[in-house]
Amino acid sequence: MEKMQQIVGRARAAFRSxxxxxxxxxxxxxxxxxxxxxEKEKEILAAIKADLNKCGYNAYSHEILGVLGELALTMEKLPSWAAPQPVKKNLLTMRDEAYINYEPLGVVLVIGAWNYPFVLVMQPLIGAIAAGNAVVVKPSEVSENTARLVAELLPQYLDKDLYAVVTGGVPETTELLTQRFDHILYTGNSAVGKIVMAAAAKHLTPVTLELGGKSPCYIDKDCDLAVACRSGCCSLDGPSAAGVGLGDWCHIQILVGAFGAQARQLLWGHSCTALSLARERAGFSWEFPPGKVVLPLLGPPWSS
Incomplete structure (x- = not known):
């Protein structure tokens, strides 16, 4: 408890400076x-591959380009975003200069998710820095290699007091949530989301929760089966299946066997995808309900 108090206290003191x-x-x-x-692109991609077996193109497009794009946009737009915004005057303010001046909140907590372990802590961090806040980052302990790398790299590049990283599992996160923050951002499942919101309520802390949703995929009997399978199964490629905006179940008006055969050839035919799916079946089944609707159609990668 004392360690978390020190980390958050140091961030708050730095913010108040x-x-x-x-x-x-x-x-x-x-x-x-x-x-x-x-500078650390190779190390980041290696950590993500060690955690999730994401292939280079997949990890680079989602994790690296996503962060670099967010940084470029934020740095380009920040001067206008942060500038005072004039507002319409009324009889009481007609002789005044009326405008809205945006103020930072204070100390922000960012809790990341395992399926996109780098981008889901970096993008909220970018926004919090741009708004002038101090930040405590808590990467997911499930993707331990990426979490360890984030904890190692951030102090080398950013202000150590303003931007801290906490690693560990449930005990560390639980202790962290006893501290008072000025905003909490969490990406993950609804069960933990309720815990985060309950902890935040004790301090009347506002929260931003990304808790997933349902994304049905409808496949009509008159469709091009090969195209539909290729489009639908891309959401089963590695941990992408846990992405909240990707199809997590299929309503199929065609022969299930035909769809399953196409899907099995597409997914198991790619070594990286096959390894990712096998890992998810073995290690992430408790966190991976979307795939259970389609994966049984595919059979194991070694079946004929």
């Missing part, structure tokens, strides 16, 4: 984060 507020400082920190991603 005012050094995270100037626009120049925020952009400087964002540029440092950009440099980190560019």
């Amino acid at each position: 005012g050094r995270s507020r100037p626009l120049e400082f925020r952009i400087q920190q964002l540029k440092a984060l950009q440099r980190m991603v560019q």
